[in-house]
Amino acid sequence: xxxxxDTAAALPDAEKSLLRFTTSGSVDDGKSTLIGRLLYETNCIxxxxxxxxxxxxxxxxNERVDLALLLDGxxxxxxxxxxxxxxxxxxxxxxxxxxxxxxxxxxxYTRNMVTGASTADLAIILIDARYGVLTQSKRHGFLISLxxxxxLVVAVNKMDLVEWRQDTYDAxxxxxxxxxxxxxxxxxxxxxxxxxxxxxxxxxxxxxxxxQGQTLLHTLETVHVAADxxxxxxxxxxxxxxxxxxxxxxxxxxxxxxxxxxxxEVVALPSGRSSRVRSVExxxxxxxxxFAGQAVALTLEDEIDLSRGDMLVRxxxxxxxxxxxxxxxxxxxxxxLNRRTHYVLKxxxxxxxxxxxxxxxxxxxxxxxxxxxETFALNEIGRVTIRTALPVFFDPYKANRAxxxxxLIDPVTNRTAAAGMIRGIAREVGDVTGSGQAVSxxxxxxxxxxxxxxQADWEKRNGHxxxxxxxxxxxxxxxxxxxxxxxxxxxxxxxxxxxxxxxxxRHGLCGDLGFSDRDRTENIRRVAETAKLFYxxxxxxxxxxxxxxxxxxxxxxxxxxxxxxxxVFVKCDLEVCRRRDPKGLYRKAEAxxxxxxxxxxxxxxxxxxxxxxxxxxxxxVDELVRLVRGYLRDHGLMD
Amino acid sequence: MGSYTLTHLQHLExxxxxxxxxxxxxxxxxxxxxxxxxxxxxxxxxAQKAFHPGRFxxxxxxxxxxxxxxxxxxxxxxxVADIGARLIVERNEEWIAKGAHPTRLxxxxxxxxxxxxxxxxxxxxxxxxxAFGGARRDEEKxxxxxxxxxxxxxxxxxxxxxxRPELWSLYNANIDDGENVRVFPLSNxxxxxxxxxxxxxxxxxxxxxxxxxxxxVRLGGILVPCDHRDIVDPDxxxxxxxxxxxxxxxxxxxxxxxPCTGAIESDAVTIDQxxxxxxxxxxxxxxxxxxxxxxxxxxxxKKREGYF
Numbered sequence: 001x002x003x004x005x006d007t008a009a010a011l012p013d014a015e016k017s018l019l020r021f022t023t024s025g026s027v028d029d030g031k032s033t034l035i036g037r038l039l040y041e042t043n044c045i046x047x048x049x050x051x052x053x054x055x056x057x058x059x060x061x062n063e064r065v066d067l068a069l070l071l072d073g074x075x076x077x078x079x080x081x082x083x084x085x086x087x088x089x090x091x092x093x094x095x096x097x098x099x100x101x102x103x104x105x106x107x108x109y110t111r112n113m114v115t116g117a118s119t120a121d122l123a124i125i126l127i128d129a130r131y132g133v134l135t136q137s138k139r140h141g142f143l144i145s146l147x148x149x150x151x152l153v154v155a156v157n158k159m160d161l162v163e164w165r166q167d168t169y170d171a172x173x174x175x176x177x178x179x180x181x182x183x184x185x186x187x188x189x190x191x192x193x194x195x196x197x198x199x200x201x202x203x204x205x206x207x208x209x210x211x212q213g214q215t216l217l218h219t220l221e222t223v224h225v226a227a228d229x230x231x232x233x234x235x236x237x238x239x240x241x242x243x244x245x246x247x248x249x250x251x252x253x254x255x256x257x258x259x260x261x262x263x264x265e266v267v268a269l270p271s272g273r274s275s276r277v278r279s280v281e282x283x284x285x286x287x288x289x290x291f292a293g294q295a296v297a298l299t300l301e302d303e304i305d306l307s308r309g310d311m312l313v314r315x316x317x318x319x320x321x322x323x324x325x326x327x328x329x330x331x332x333x334x335x336x337l338n339r340r341t342h343y344v345l346k347x348x349x350x351x352x353x354x355x356x357x358x359x360x361x362x363x364x365x366x367x368x369x370x371x372x373x374e375t376f377a378l379n380e381i382g383r384v385t386i387r388t389a390l391p392v393f394f395d396p397y398k399a400n401r402a403x404x405x406x407x408l409i410d411p412v413t414n415r416t417a418a419a420g421m422i423r424g425i426a427r428e429v430g431d432v433t434g435s436g437q438a439v440s441x442x443x444x445x446x447x448x449x450x451x452x453x454x455q456a457d458w459e460k461r462n463g464h465x466x467x468x469x470x471x472x473x474x475x476x477x478x479x480x481x482x483x484x485x486x487x488x489x490x491x492x493x494x495x496x497x498x499x500x501x502x503x504x505x506r507h508g509l510c511g512d513l514g515f516s517d518r519d520r521t522e523n524i525r526r527v528a529e530t531a532k533l534f535y536x537x538x539x540x541x542x543x544x545x546x547x548x549x550x551x552x553x554x555x556x557x558x559x560x561x562x563x564x565x566x567x568v569f570v571k572c573d574l575e576v577c578r579r580r581d582p583k584g585l586y587r588k589a590e591a592x593x594x595x596x597x598x599x600x601x602x603x604x605x606x607x608x609x610x611x612x613x614x615x616x617x618x619x620x621v622d623e624l625v626r627l628v629r630g631y632l633r634d635h636g637l638m639d
Numbered sequence: 640m641g642s643y644t645l646t647h648l649q650h651l652e653x654x655x656x657x658x659x660x661x662x663x664x665x666x667x668x669x670x671x672x673x674x675x676x677x678x679x680x681x682x683x684x685x686a687q688k689a690f691h692p693g694r695f696x697x698x699x700x701x702x703x704x705x706x707x708x709x710x711x712x713x714x715x716x717x718x719v720a721d722i723g724a725r726l727i728v729e730r731n732e733e734w735i736a737k738g739a740h741p742t743r744l745x746x747x748x749x750x751x752x753x754x755x756x757x758x759x760x761x762x763x764x765x766x767x768x769x770a771f772g773g774a775r776r777d778e779e780k781x782x783x784x785x786x787x788x789x790x791x792x793x794x795x796x797x798x799x800x801x802x803r804p805e806l807w808s809l810y811n812a813n814i815d816d817g818e819n820v821r822v823f824p825l826s827n828x829x830x831x832x833x834x835x836x837x838x839x840x841x842x843x844x845x846x847x848x849x850x851x852x853x854x855x856v857r858l859g860g861i862l863v864p865c866d867h868r869d870i871v872d873p874d875x876x877x878x879x880x881x882x883x884x885x886x887x888x889x890x891x892x893x894x895x896x897x898p899c900t901g902a903i904e905s906d907a908v909t910i911d912q913x914x915x916x917x918x919x920x921x922x923x924x925x926x927x928x929x930x931x932x933x934x935x936x937x938x939x940x941k942k943r944e945g946y947f
Contacts, residue, residue, distance in 0.1 A: 016646055088776045414811070
């Protein structure tokens with residue numbers, strides 16, 4: 001047995017860091033073997049454990065010692081030969097201590113995978129080189145993206161069974177890369193390996209000389225994780241108040257994010273009272289600064305009302321406060337979601353009564369499609385609006401895992417019923433019971449002022465019909481470029497023309513809106529109503545909006561008379577849009593600086609039956625403008 | 640910006656402190672089980688840290704079987720007095736009086752009565768709704784699947800297939816009256832972490848962990864201390880022929896009841912040497928524990944019945 005020399009002692013304890021990672025894969029793709037291999041080669045398996053496994057392997061008639069047997073924790077699993085729960089494993093190398101959350105890959109245990117992923121800095125997805133990218137590999141990718149694990153390693157395993165072929169590996173890498181563009185994952189590493197023989201696990205394989213990258217272990221040892229933590233937004237949920245004697249009142253808790261120093265001003269939520277930090281107390285003495293992850297006790301200059309569940313923050317950096325928020329929910333209980341009953345919501349150190357106010361859709365984790373849903377059953381995931389009895393102080397999960405996550409507890413069974421990730425504030429409590437789609441609003445006591453000059457009269461004077469040309473497509477697809485050229489040309493031809501551009505309206509008309517699905521919907525609603533006003537005065541209104549949701553475009557079409565709305569699909573391959581990236585937005589989105597970016601972290605629903613398709617990656621701008629003019633002529637909108 | 644990084648020991652320490660504070664905030668009547676071993680010693684230090692500058696707001700409880708090493712009882716009483724903690728000692732007197740012993744009942748039944756039964760009775764006698772234990776996931780393979788908060792039914796039983804998922808650092812502490820939760824703040828610690836932390840923090844431990852020449856008999860690869868041969872073999876069933884008694888430099892890698900705890904050959908007389916030994920160890924920590932060896936699933940079976 002060629003075990004590498006033990007290295008656990010090489011770095012002093014004071015310099016060794018910790019990496020938590022999770023592993024997922026399908027039932028037979030060698031996950032347990034890989035972990036067994038990592039433990040074995042880092043010398044974290046003992047002789048007596050190894051001997052027991054060797055005995056069992058021999059009894060079963062295996063040729064080699066089956067390292068996977070090291071991991072089967074429970075008797076039921078040993079009988080079934082599969083892993084059925086999250087198991088935690090530990091090993092150390094010279095640089096790091098590792099905690100592995102080993103989670104099963106089969107469908108009915110999505111909840112375990114989400115559990116293991118919730119604390120992970122990195123995820124390993126195993127793909128069997130013989131079978132390539134399976135539905136399960138995609139599902140795991142989706143969950144990793146959902147849980148915002150910062151780093152992903154795709155381990156293409158069983159390379160020995162495909163004769164160490166590079167083309168097989170390359171094809172898998174390409175396919176997974178294509179798929180992962182739909183996800184919100186920013187750091188993916190691919191490694192070809194054989195867990196059975198150890199190639200590229202801890203040692204470079206001489207059987208795959210074409211692979212120039214690092215081994216799996218080296219990747220795990222060197223991936224940089226400190227930058228993944230949030231040291232900007234100070235959030236301190238109070239766990240308990242320490243009052244050992246009358247002269248000491250300390251607020252114990254773990255700094256959820258950010259940093260704090262004595263003398264800095266803090267605000268207590270929900271009271272809104274402010275004070276300054278007097279000291280940061282620990283058993284080992286007072287600290288000059290506390291940062292995210294440290295369990296400390298803070299004392300304050302003033303006696304302010306503060307207890308468990310409250311939060312200390314900085315006055316110039318406040319979390320969101322609301323009694324209704326949008327969230328992604330993963331249902332974990334056999335008992336399905338019941339919208340008529342309340343749950344206990346645990347968020348940071350706070351517990352409040354909560355209802356699931358609105359189920360917006362369920363996500364099919366295999367296809368990533370959204371489907372309508374009324375409730376969730378075990379292992380189902382989807383979007384909901386949560387309403388709480390008291391205000392909750394939170395940040396979006398993407399910005400802050402600690403203050404953006406929560407669990408729902410069933411008050412009758414006490415079971416943990418669901419895990420949730422907050423997306424953002426729900427727009428208004430009154431809206432959350434709505435359908436989630438744009439609704440035509442009509443204010444009361446307002447008389448519609450119309451008919452001063454009839455639309456037909458406008459059109460007669462303009463010499464053309466009014467129309468709304470709604471250009472939809474990815475950012476960077478060329479909507480604005482084509483639209484500007486078109487508007488210039490129409491103006492030169494004497495047309496009454498109006499352009500509504502996505503960026504422009506967000507400066508004023510829609511300056512109060514963000515990019516959550518709900519805000520996007522509202523953005524489109526306002527624009528559509530505006531376009532309609534101009535249309536009624538005989539304008540050709542050229543609208544350029546990503547408008548990714550079919551339902552929103554349908555709304556715009558629906559508020560106008562038949563024949564007025566013309567959907568123009570500005571079609572361009574996403575990869576081309578990325579490369580163009582005229583505003584640098586893809587780069588930012590991929591770096592995680594922009595949340596909810598269409599094509600990166602937010603979906604685009606292509607038009608099913610648009611009036612006009614402009615393929616900007618195939619045709620020049622002037623050709624496309626001619627195409628539009630031809631369309632307008634053919635439909636009798638202008639001469 | 641400074642270097643906002645935690646070492647792996649700091650990381651584990653912060654996590655354990657967070658868990659202890661959650662328990663104190665969420666439960667009415669917690670207790671810390673104190674077994675006098677190295678893990679208990681680390682857990683005590685973490686409890687001191689979590690509630691500094693006050694004392695930790697729960698008592699310690701030792702489930703005594705009467706079979707512990709004299710050095711453990713001495714250490715226990717002195718150390719508890721030193722840190723000013725309140726100690727409860729509970730024993731299953733009925734079965735101790737009946738002479739429960741591994742050589743008479745078998746390992747499993749002896750443990751079941753003296754440890755598991757003793758613990759369950761003590762928890763209900765005092766009405767504790769949460770009990771900290773020093774078990775670690777790396778000790779044994781069924782422990783690898785334990786949660787930080789392990790919910791037990793009214794009979795103290797563990798159902799491994801029906802555990803609550805634990806996400807982020809959000810622990811579900813909701814239970815019904817009569818139920819209790821075992822909490823394992825050291826879940827993510829390994830044997831090596833424990834020793835490194837003992838070194839870093841200068842935590843006092845029972846001297847039995849250090850090597851010294853001890854008179855032993857070799858019994859199936861395990862060194863059985865002869866000083867306690869009456870306790871190991873009260874009925875003379877095993878037989879300790881004087882001729883086989885040898886003096887060997889040895890130490891105890893983990894501590895339990897005398898009849899079920901053997902020593903290992905070792906020259907480690909300092910913490911540094913113990914750490915070197917643990918790093919180089921070729922055999923697992925509980926190899927000297929006779930109680931785990933009876934069947935392949937014996938720990939899981941004990942846990943289902945209410946053991947830690």
